Amino acid sequence: MIAVLAGDTAGRERYVGELRALAEQLGVTDRLRFAGHVSDMPAAMLAANLVVHASTEPEAFGRTVTEAQALGRPIIASDLGGPRETIEDGVTGWLTPPGDVAALSATIARVLAMPAESLRAVGEAARQRVPTLEAMQAQTLAVYRELL
Numbered sequence: 001m002i003a004v005l006a007g008d009t010a011g012r013e014r015y016v017g018e019l020r021a022l023a024e025q026l027g028v029t030d031r032l033r034f035a036g037h038v039s040d041m042p043a044a045m046l047a048a049n050l051v052v053h054a055s056t057e058p059e060a061f062g063r064t065v066t067e068a069q070a071l072g073r074p075i076i077a078s079d080l081g082g083p084r085e086t087i088e089d090g091v092t093g094w095l096t097p098p099g100d101v102a103a104l105s106a107t108i109a110r111v112l113a114m115p116a117e118s119l120r121a122v123g124e125a126a127r128q129r130v131p132t133l134e135a136m137q138a139q140t141l142a143v144y145r146e147l148l
């Protein structure tokens with residue numbers, strides 16, 4: 001199994017260097033790829049067995065998470081911000097405490113050990129429940145109407 005780290009690394013060269021050094025120290029460089037910026041994230045996610053979103057800071061929406069869900073990909077995300085609103089832990093994905101490396105690695109190991117059918121079922125449940133743009137717009141307008 002290969003882990004692919006995708007995302008813009010501009011301005012993060014030192015951090016990426018630290019990750020590469022740690023991977024070398026742990027002897028896992030042959031199982032790790034740094035993809036950098038990926039312009040076709042849907043294709044990248046569809047190629048993945050599992051999507052991990054390990055933010056340590058809350059995001060208002062969490063677009064990566066909902067995109068993975070819309071594509072039916074199993075996802076593990078930090079239990080903060082937007083992911084809390086779209087992931088039902090153990091049903092449509094998994095939530096881990098932000099910054100808790102041990103909990104994240106245990107969840108990754110547990111999820112990767114699951115039978116393929118179970119992973120597909122979680123991905124499908126996520127796909128069916130992910131909020132659409134239209135649903136989010138309707139909910140926003142409903143809140144505005146309540147305020148009038």
